[in-house]
Amino acid sequence: MQDADRREPKPLPLQSHGHPARDRRGFARVPTEIACKVRRDARTVFSPGRTVNLSPSGAAVTITGPRRARVGERIAIAFEQPHCAITRAAHMITATVVRAEPVDPSGGDDQSQRLGLAFDTPQFGLGALGHPAAA
Numbered sequence: 620m621q622d623a624d625r626r627e628p629k630p631l632p633l634q635s636h637g638h639p640a641r642d643r644r645g646f647a648r649v650p651t652e653i654a655c656k657v658r659r660d661a662r663t664v665f666s667p668g669r670t671v672n673l674s675p676s677g678a679a680v681t682i683t684g685p686r687r688a689r690v691g692e693r694i695a696i697a698f699e700q701p702h703c704a705i706t707r708a709a710h711m712i713t714a715t716v717v718r719a720e721p722v723d724p725s726g727g728d729d730q731s732q733r734l735g736l737a738f739d740t741p742q743f744g745l746g747a748l749g750h751p752a753a754a
Contacts, residue, residue, distance in 0.1 A: 646674040654699035
């Protein structure tokens with residue numbers, strides 16, 4: 620038997636509850652840059668942002684604003700559309716924050732935050748709004 624045949628398979632990373640980690644995304648994320656606006660609740664003004672990546676089931680976005688988002692928080696997001704300058708409620712996509720982390724972990728920029736969002740319903744065709752993200 621050759622050495623390659625005797626190697627043990629590498630174990631999968633474990634989640635906090637002891638089961639192998641799985642990617643829970645329904646669709647692959649594509650690096651895409653689109654300007655967006657995030658509304659945290661009905662009384663809040665929009666926070667400006669940009670997508671980092673996008674799929675029909677969710678997005679990673681970087682937003683700027685004084686208030687920190689929390690995992691589990693419900694938000695509404697609108698993506699820049701060249702033919703529609705005003706964001707209307709009908710164009711808002713509702714989502715849940717599934718990840719929230721500072722863009723600058725050192726604390727130098729406490730106004731920017733990277734969010735992982737899971738859309739309530741799949742959003743097909745959003746990729747046509749953006750530009751491929753720089754590598």
